[in-house]
Amino acid sequence: MGLYHFRLPDIGEGVAEAEIVLWHVKPGDLVKEDQSLVDVMTDKATVDMTSPVEGRVLAIHGAVGEQRAVGSVIIELEVEGDGNVTADAAVAPLGVLPPPEPAATASPLSEVPTQVETPSAPARTPAADAPKVAFATRAPAEVPLAAPATRRRAYELGIPLQFIPGTGPGGRITPEDLDAYIANGGANSVQGDTRYAVRNAVGDTRIIGMRRKIAEKMQDAKRRIPHIAYVEECDLTELEALRVDLNANRKDGQPKLTLLPFFIRALVKVLPDFPHINARFDDDEGVLHEHAGVHVGIATQTPSGLMVPVIRHAETRDVYDIAVELIRLSVAAREGNATREDLSGGTITITSLGPLGGITTTPIINHPEVAIIGPNKLVERPTVQGSFVTVRKMMNLSSSFDHRIVDGYDAALFVQAYRRLLEHPALIFMD
Amino acid sequence: MTDILRPKVLVVGGGPGGYVAAIRAGQLGLDTVLVEASRLGGTCLIRGCIPSKALIHAAGLYEQMAATHAKSMFGISLGRAPELDLTETVAWKESIVDKLSGGVAGLLRKAKVKTLAGWARFSDAKTCTVDTDEGLVRIEAEHVILATGSIPVEVPGIPFGGTVISSAEALSLPELPKQLVVVGAGYIGLELGIAFAKMGTQVAIVEMRDQILPLYDEQLVAPVRAWLDQNGVNLYLGARALGATGDALEIETNAGEPMSLPADRVLVTVGRKPLTQGWGLEEMALAMEGHFVKVDDRCATSTTNVWAIGDLVGEPMLAHKASAQGEMVAEIIAGHRRCFDPVAIAAVCFTEPEIVAVGMLPSEAGEGTIIGQFPFQANGRALSMDAGNDGGFVRVVARADNHRILGIQAVGVHVSELAGEFATLMEMGAVLEDVSGTIHVHPTLGEAVHESALKALGHALHI
Numbered sequence: 001m002g003l004y005h006f007r008l009p010d011i012g013e014g015v016a017e018a019e020i021v022l023w024h025v026k027p028g029d030l031v032k033e034d035q036s037l038v039d040v041m042t043d044k045a046t047v048d049m050t051s052p053v054e055g056r057v058l059a060i061h062g063a064v065g066e067q068r069a070v071g072s073v074i075i076e077l078e079v080e081g082d083g084n085v086t087a088d089a090a091v092a093p094l095g096v097l098p099p100p101e102p103a104a105t106a107s108p109l110s111e112v113p114t115q116v117e118t119p120s121a122p123a124r125t126p127a128a129d130a131p132k133v134a135f136a137t138r139a140p141a142e143v144p145l146a147a148p149a150t151r152r153r154a155y156e157l158g159i160p161l162q163f164i165p166g167t168g169p170g171g172r173i174t175p176e177d178l179d180a181y182i183a184n185g186g187a188n189s190v191q192g193d194t195r196y197a198v199r200n201a202v203g204d205t206r207i208i209g210m211r212r213k214i215a216e217k218m219q220d221a222k223r224r225i226p227h228i229a230y231v232e233e234c235d236l237t238e239l240e241a242l243r244v245d246l247n248a249n250r251k252d253g254q255p256k257l258t259l260l261p262f263f264i265r266a267l268v269k270v271l272p273d274f275p276h277i278n279a280r281f282d283d284d285e286g287v288l289h290e291h292a293g294v295h296v297g298i299a300t301q302t303p304s305g306l307m308v309p310v311i312r313h314a315e316t317r318d319v320y321d322i323a324v325e326l327i328r329l330s331v332a333a334r335e336g337n338a339t340r341e342d343l344s345g346g347t348i349t350i351t352s353l354g355p356l357g358g359i360t361t362t363p364i365i366n367h368p369e370v371a372i373i374g375p376n377k378l379v380e381r382p383t384v385q386g387s388f389v390t391v392r393k394m395m396n397l398s399s400s401f402d403h404r405i406v407d408g409y410d411a412a413l414f415v416q417a418y419r420r421l422l423e424h425p426a427l428i429f430m431d
Numbered sequence: 432m433t434d435i436l437r438p439k440v441l442v443v444g445g446g447p448g449g450y451v452a453a454i455r456a457g458q459l460g461l462d463t464v465l466v467e468a469s470r471l472g473g474t475c476l477i478r479g480c481i482p483s484k485a486l487i488h489a490a491g492l493y494e495q496m497a498a499t500h501a502k503s504m505f506g507i508s509l510g511r512a513p514e515l516d517l518t519e520t521v522a523w524k525e526s527i528v529d530k531l532s533g534g535v536a537g538l539l540r541k542a543k544v545k546t547l548a549g550w551a552r553f554s555d556a557k558t559c560t561v562d563t564d565e566g567l568v569r570i571e572a573e574h575v576i577l578a579t580g581s582i583p584v585e586v587p588g589i590p591f592g593g594t595v596i597s598s599a600e601a602l603s604l605p606e607l608p609k610q611l612v613v614v615g616a617g618y619i620g621l622e623l624g625i626a627f628a629k630m631g632t633q634v635a636i637v638e639m640r641d642q643i644l645p646l647y648d649e650q651l652v653a654p655v656r657a658w659l660d661q662n663g664v665n666l667y668l669g670a671r672a673l674g675a676t677g678d679a680l681e682i683e684t685n686a687g688e689p690m691s692l693p694a695d696r697v698l699v700t701v702g703r704k705p706l707t708q709g710w711g712l713e714e715m716a717l718a719m720e721g722h723f724v725k726v727d728d729r730c731a732t733s734t735t736n737v738w739a740i741g742d743l744v745g746e747p748m749l750a751h752k753a754s755a756q757g758e759m760v761a762e763i764i765a766g767h768r769r770c771f772d773p774v775a776i777a778a779v780c781f782t783e784p785e786i787v788a789v790g791m792l793p794s795e796a797g798e799g800t801i802i803g804q805f806p807f808q809a810n811g812r813a814l815s816m817d818a819g820n821d822g823g824f825v826r827v828v829a830r831a832d833n834h835r836i837l838g839i840q841a842v843g844v845h846v847s848e849l850a851g852e853f854a855t856l857m858e859m860g861a862v863l864e865d866v867s868g869t870i871h872v873h874p875t876l877g878e879a880v881h882e883s884a885l886k887a888l889g890h891a892l893h894i
Contacts, residue, residue, distance in 0.1 A: 147859045
């Protein structure tokens with residue numbers, strides 16, 4: 001009896017992985033040649049995979065809905081004869097398969113351990129377990145020594161032998177050395193003579209739920225939008241003075257003001273002059289929707305990740321109103337009860353980390369919007385005014401624009417106009 | 432009306448490189464066409480390795496019988512001198528060649544390779560025309576494997592023709608030369624010179640350099656040198672061949688004096704050059720490296736999907752190198768990831784006695800090495816073959832610090848058969864302890880390999 005590994009075949013140009021859609025077999029089933037095993041789906045089509053051999057299913061890998069890499073073992077079969085797996089060969093996939101077998105989410109249907117765990121029993125990786133194994137170090141010009149089978153396997157996996165420590169006699173790279181090197185993800189498992197221990201652990205976390213949504217959205221924005229970044233320095237001394245004064249003299253029922261409501265009011269003031277920046281770009285249809293109303297997304301960190309609740313119709317709100325709405329939205333976002341309405345429909349976004357704001361950021365535009373501004377941290381900095389060096393409250397203003405819609409020149413004009421408002425806050429409130 | 436073929440793979444040349452490439456390509460399911468102008472098997476099979484070994488075997492047998500006639504050996508004596516009919520010897524040799532060439536044809540058929548008999552002529556890198564008996568065939572291939580091999584080099588002033596012959600003609604002579612002068616003491620000249628000497632020809636060897644078999648060190652060639660001396664082969668080292676007169680070869684000796692060596696045949700074996708003419712290489716715009724077609728470690732030429740292997744791409748010009756490259760290229764075309772990275776390629780001389788060498792000679796290994804040498808004089812099997820007194824030995828060269836084997840050579844009767852073990856030791860990256868820890872069979876010549884490793888480790892048993 002032999003073991004036959006059915007690997008997800010290359011199903012088409014450029015397809016690196018496919019989603020398991022439907023299992024036709026389960027462990028224990030007897031399958032005939034050409035019998036359907038599993039349906040997998042790529043971007044292009046759903047394909048029915050049939051068995052190339054007759055045998056009994058030992059294990060299946062991958063739950064329905066899970067993505068599997070091309071070349072990864074998805075079914076293990078017990079077949080008459082030798083099968084296609086030897087103990088050595090079975091180790092190979094470790095190095096080549098992009099997504100390692102997610103141990104934590106192994107298929108509920110699989111009843112035997114996944115194949116990658118089987119061959120790499122501890123005895124097979126002495127180098128990884130015993131980091132102090134002596135080996136001859138190799139001079140840069142020295143040709144590494146390994147048997148032809150080892151050389152071929154390394155070459156097929158794209159691993160240069162030069163970097164693999166050889167623990168065999170004469171510095172020979174043994175098959176086990178190669179296994180250990182692969183198991184360590186290509187890290188040199190045997191370090192020099194140092195008192196610091198090697199850390200070989202790798203923690204695998206499945207990117208799901210909110211995190212996956214964020215990942216997809218960021219990926220999508222970066223892929224679609226040619227970003228241009230622009231950073232300008234703003235003197236917020238006057239605005240800060242105004243804010244501090246308003247807070248010091250606030251009436252009952254008025255919330256404390258941060259800088260954010262002023263930033264939002266300033267946007268309301270400046271955007272009518274730049275209608276194409278307060279907009280949503282439907283790039284599939286090729287239509288730019290310029291909004292008269294200003295709906296400002298506020299990048300908000302929540303326990304499950306980044307969310308962007310939206311202050312709708314900011315043009316209708318004064319700074320206190322905005323401050324109240326900001327509090328409501330951030331609480332709703334953090335507690336997870338923000339509505340769909342709260343989280344959509346923005347026409348421009350502000351992303352500010354406050355005191356963590358750094359000197360410069362290159363924010364990613366919240367697609368389908370076309371601009372995002374990122375105030376950096378406010379610091380007291382010496383500046384030159386006339387012939388004197390004075391201390392001013394300075395803040396950098398980072399921003400990104402969708403270059404398909406906003407050229408650098410327009411972006412600069414916009415930021416300069418915005419800066420003028422922030423530096424002379426009376427202008428924000430003048431009609 | 433020209434037939435047009437559009438195979439996946441076109442192999443040009445049916446020698447050990449080309450036919451192996453074609454078989455492997457066929458095995459891998461690639462639609463493959465092989466073009467060969469002459470008979471399948473190439474220089475190796477038709478006019479090189481195989482026929483020369485047949486001739487050498489026959490010559491050896493004749494020599495032993497003649498010796499037995501002269502003087503009883505091991506209790507064996509012949510009442511009358513043995514006779515040699517060279518035409519029958521050549522016919523026997525041809526029967527072996529026929530069998531092997533036919534075998535290659537069968538293997539190609541089995542691998543579903545289409546074979547075309549004719550001379551390919553390229554009009555661009557992927558297109559050639561073959562003039563076959565059935566008419567012109569045009570081939571437009573996706574991949575081209577060039578395996579055209581090599582041809583003998585002439586000595587300036589002594590063109591082939593008349594009494595001046597190359598190794599190819601020497602293997603099919605109608606009658607035994609009485610006086611043969613061999614120009615060039617490389618392995619081809621020595622193998623054939625020695626074979627003719629065994630058959631009774633008076634042989635003289637002229638070599639421009641100061642040493643026979645210049646690729647090896649003096650110690651390794653000394654037993655061959657001794658055989659030549661003992662068997663009346665005149666060696667003119669440091670001498671230049673000036674011209675052939677029909678019944679003699681004019682030379683200038685190392686003392687600068689002219690000399691006339693009587694010769695009814697002059698065998699010129701001063702080397703081989705890649706066959707780069709006459710098949711349209713100039714139309715293919717391939718990058719060259721000297722006389723050779725330039726290739727990378729995957730045997731890829733400068734043009735995508737045009738590959739070149741064997742003698743055409745450089746030294747060593749050996750059949751087994753060509754075959755290995757052919758097999759590799761077929762696998763690359765089939766989508767496998769391969770490169771040509773042998774640690775060493777063993778070479779064998781079927782001189783008397785034989786020489787086998789792989790890896791570094793002691794002189795090449797330099798400092799920090801240890802050498803273990805064990806004579807066949809102390810090997811039971813060699814003595815039982817009357818092969819203990821020719822000065823033969825096994826010699827292993829290893830690094831002193833980690834005992835890694837850098838090279839291993841032997842000279843002696845039948846040592847060519849040790850080539851496999853030598854090559855395996857090199858490829859596996861063996862250290863001396865690997866050899867000393869392997870039980871070698873008694874009684875065989877291989878025990879000398881074991882002992883040479885023990886010798887290098889300082890504890891040989893039988894010396």
